[in-house]
Amino acid sequence: MRQQKAERLLQRLHSAKPARKQDREYQYWQEGVQAKLILNEAMMREKLDYIHANPVKRGYVKLPRHWSYSSAAN
Structure with missing residues (x-):
């Protein structure tokens, strides 16, 4: 169960990453926050x-x- 939750979270973080960002696999912080x-x-x-x-x-x-x-x- 815990492993499934971790995998779902990683999938969400991966899908949040803009396609143009080639230097990372995941996006955690909201784009534009500085x-x-x-x-x-x-x-x-x-x-x-x-x-x-x-x-x-x-x-x-x-x-x-x-x-x-x-x-x-x-």
Whole structure:
């Protein structure tokens, strides 16, 4: 059972790899995700607000601070 799950996961990761990527067999990270340099406090707040709002946008909670895995309550 465990071996089958591992094989299915590898198949999904293999199918997620764009055909043009010849340097790898699998794709784990989402295409286009890149680190961004945080230049100031305002930019940091903007990014935090965006992250905190994600569970609300998905309908998991009504307020960011209600998401148990969030730092929004801090």
